[in-house]
Amino acid sequence: MKKTILLSLIILSITAIIACQKILPKAPPEDELLDGPLEGLNYEENRRFLAGDVAFNDEIFTSANGLGSVFVATSCGSCHAGDGKGHPFTTLTRFGQVDSTGNKFLHLGGPQLQNKALPGYMPEQIPSGATFSNFTPPANTGLGFLELVTDADILAMADPNDVNGDGISGVPNYEYLPPFVTPFTNAIARNGKYIHRFGKKAAAYNLLQQTVNAYNQDIGITSTFQPKDVYTGLNIEPEVSDVTVHNVVFYLQTLKAPIQRNQNDADVVKGKSTFIQTGCEGCHKQTLKTDFSTIAPLSNKTFHPYTDLLLHDMGPGLDDGYTEGSANTAEWRTPPLWGLGLSPNSQGGKYFLLHDGRAKSIEEAILLHGGEAQQSKNKFIQLTAQEKNNLLKFLASL
Amino acid sequence: MRLFIYLVTFVFFSSTAIAQIDPVLLRRMAKDTSGMLLNMDAVYNRPFLQSGKLPVALGGYAEANYQYFQKDGISEGHQFQMRRLTLFVSSSISKRIKFLSEIEFEDGTKEINIEFGSVDFEFAPLFNLRGGIVMNPIGAFNQNHDGPKWEFIDRPVSATQMLPATWSNIGFGLFGKKYTKDWVYAYEAYLTNGFDDKIIDNAESKTFLPASKENKNRFEESANGSPLFTGKVAVRNRRIGELGLSYMGGIYNKYQDDGLVLDKKRSVNVFAIDFNTTLPKINTYINAEWAWVNVDVPETYTEQFGGKQQGGFIDFVQPIFRNPVFGFEKSVINAALRFEYVDWNKGRFKSSGDNIGDELFSIVPAISWRPTAQTVIRLNYRYNWQKDILGNPPVKLAGFQFGVSTYF
Numbered sequence: 001m002k003k004t005i006l007l008s009l010i011i012l013s014i015t016a017i018i019a020c021q022k023i024l025p026k027a028p029p030e031d032e033l034l035d036g037p038l039e040g041l042n043y044e045e046n047r048r049f050l051a052g053d054v055a056f057n058d059e060i061f062t063s064a065n066g067l068g069s070v071f072v073a074t075s076c077g078s079c080h081a082g083d084g085k086g087h088p089f090t091t092l093t094r095f096g097q098v099d100s101t102g103n104k105f106l107h108l109g110g111p112q113l114q115n116k117a118l119p120g121y122m123p124e125q126i127p128s129g130a131t132f133s134n135f136t137p138p139a140n141t142g143l144g145f146l147e148l149v150t151d152a153d154i155l156a157m158a159d160p161n162d163v164n165g166d167g168i169s170g171v172p173n174y175e176y177l178p179p180f181v182t183p184f185t186n187a188i189a190r191n192g193k194y195i196h197r198f199g200k201k202a203a204a205y206n207l208l209q210q211t212v213n214a215y216n217q218d219i220g221i222t223s224t225f226q227p228k229d230v231y232t233g234l235n236i237e238p239e240v241s242d243v244t245v246h247n248v249v250f251y252l253q254t255l256k257a258p259i260q261r262n263q264n265d266a267d268v269v270k271g272k273s274t275f276i277q278t279g280c281e282g283c284h285k286q287t288l289k290t291d292f293s294t295i296a297p298l299s300n301k302t303f304h305p306y307t308d309l310l311l312h313d314m315g316p317g318l319d320d321g322y323t324e325g326s327a328n329t330a331e332w333r334t335p336p337l338w339g340l341g342l343s344p345n346s347q348g349g350k351y352f353l354l355h356d357g358r359a360k361s362i363e364e365a366i367l368l369h370g371g372e373a374q375q376s377k378n379k380f381i382q383l384t385a386q387e388k389n390n391l392l393k394f395l396a397s398l
Numbered sequence: 399m400r401l402f403i404y405l406v407t408f409v410f411f412s413s414t415a416i417a418q419i420d421p422v423l424l425r426r427m428a429k430d431t432s433g434m435l436l437n438m439d440a441v442y443n444r445p446f447l448q449s450g451k452l453p454v455a456l457g458g459y460a461e462a463n464y465q466y467f468q469k470d471g472i473s474e475g476h477q478f479q480m481r482r483l484t485l486f487v488s489s490s491i492s493k494r495i496k497f498l499s500e501i502e503f504e505d506g507t508k509e510i511n512i513e514f515g516s517v518d519f520e521f522a523p524l525f526n527l528r529g530g531i532v533m534n535p536i537g538a539f540n541q542n543h544d545g546p547k548w549e550f551i552d553r554p555v556s557a558t559q560m561l562p563a564t565w566s567n568i569g570f571g572l573f574g575k576k577y578t579k580d581w582v583y584a585y586e587a588y589l590t591n592g593f594d595d596k597i598i599d600n601a602e603s604k605t606f607l608p609a610s611k612e613n614k615n616r617f618e619e620s621a622n623g624s625p626l627f628t629g630k631v632a633v634r635n636r637r638i639g640e641l642g643l644s645y646m647g648g649i650y651n652k653y654q655d656d657g658l659v660l661d662k663k664r665s666v667n668v669f670a671i672d673f674n675t676t677l678p679k680i681n682t683y684i685n686a687e688w689a690w691v692n693v694d695v696p697e698t699y700t701e702q703f704g705g706k707q708q709g710g711f712i713d714f715v716q717p718i719f720r721n722p723v724f725g726f727e728k729s730v731i732n733a734a735l736r737f738e739y740v741d742w743n744k745g746r747f748k749s750s751g752d753n754i755g756d757e758l759f760s761i762v763p764a765i766s767w768r769p770t771a772q773t774v775i776r777l778n779y780r781y782n783w784q785k786d787i788l789g790n791p792p793v794k795l796a797g798f799q800f801g802v803s804t805y806f
Binding site for chain 1: 467468469470471472473595596598599600601602603651660661664696698699700701702747749750752755779781786787788789790791794795796797
């Protein structure tokens, strides 16, 4: 009897283990995740991706390994949970520049506010008289594709004088390169300035500049690329290695592009037509293509980011009086819409949209558009409830 | 330290050699079977072997296990682990002076810790002096943590990832007990070295009391010169069970150095309640612990590090088969279930007013077989739901563990 019970328990246990695939948590569907590598990376590229993933998501900075003394966040991953959009908790503030003549508050800690400090230190304050803007962290996905769009393609989408009369006049953000950045081979310069494309104001040239700046300005980490300590203003030893920086850049380059969900749903299909008819695609360009890359899955690909990487005047409602590079204060780079519907998965179950997270829904974000987007917004307002619903469903499917 | 390890090793192998010559010389020391033991008695409530007329008794326990976990569809594969090998040495220096030490090797030799190493002087039942490396009596698990006593392979998350079990420090204190018929009352109070700045400046990216254990100098010097107070009162009724209330608090940060003031004094306060009982007739054993942590985190620091934490666990252990199995006369098979919860950052974001996540809930059903009271073979299934600080959809982790743990 007792041996029977024991045997039964053993058999039960073995059965449970064999059946474990049924009771172990499965991976969420691939199209609901923003993180993960491009398909088709080779073994070596997978290793580099993994090293970058660890540096980006797992390496937490403390006072012992260089954090601060003033900072915004303690790791890359804390601002980009699951490689998605960030939350107001890690929204950063930039201040001090009102036009293309440059930032007049660099000597007072500009352009970025480090609003947190290690115990015993005081965080930075916005200097009196400086205008500022808050920037919610963007999603990281698909950045490698955006980096490989040629300057020629970007310029082809620009229409500074609104020649076609659609009310949209996108322009690139031209800025000088920092010493550690090498221009792309097919870059098109203007008076020594190059087309920048990353960031809310398109003030970062490539992912290396973006990464180096984030380490330095967000976490207070110096590197050989940017040796200036944000607290003391003095050049100090690098607190992150060149290899780590390059691994993080590679990780960002090789994160997969967001995958659209429900794209064959009838409402989503109608919503996409409405998106085009209302003129949204005037800025949120559906399809772009990459140039050659040594990373095969990125090379000469067509992709669908819904951005033109250009600056657009968004009207006085979104004019914070602060800018970067050659942008005007009301100008913002068109944010890619891919991954939009997955934002709540990285923003604590809610939407925090537009540059500073002020819009709490996709509809509110549309209604806060102005300037060059005014005509499209007016068309959106005039849509029937069903058409609006379809359009919102389409946007949430991205 | 090295001398001490050599001494322990010598005594251990000497006694083993004697045992090989004549096993009769080994005798198991009598254990208290009054049923009136408290969690705080756990350090002495262990099987010890004494050899011949040596005044030294030896003991220890080992834990090894296999596990297979999967987190959101990704697994690290099959893992075999030697979690702990712990050695006890106790000595009755005189009738009322005792010494006990516990040395633990974790994950092979990745960590080697003296978890307990103190001398007790008994002046009166209610007045005993303890000095040396003591286990701070916060909650119940910290003092009563031996692997073979538990039906679960993993230690409670709240006890090890919020409270810092096993948390030992150098210090002194008093303890005592009073028995009256069906009741026993007890207290402990110690002043020891304490925490340091790492509890809010660590790679866990959360307020994390166990981070102070990384400070290898804490048995040599206090991080800030301010003692940590830990006190506990406990009461047990023979029929009702045991209730413990404990507090641990002090200054954790290095507020001055070399006479210079570096920061204001910042405190950490921990409150805990623990309870255990065995239900009559059905013999279900229930064991629970809950704790609250309050840390003075600077307003200008990141909200990643919370000022308030809470968490605990409750275990149910039901003997389901008490009969000889494979010749083990006192064999018992148990079914067990653990619920545990930890909120590492209790509160709301200043920026959005939203609830801060950073919490974990887990459920652990288990089956254990105790061929003897001192040895357990365990099969556990664990399912965790863990939310990040933003409260995003939880990461789900689940898996099986199979392990053995035994005193020796």
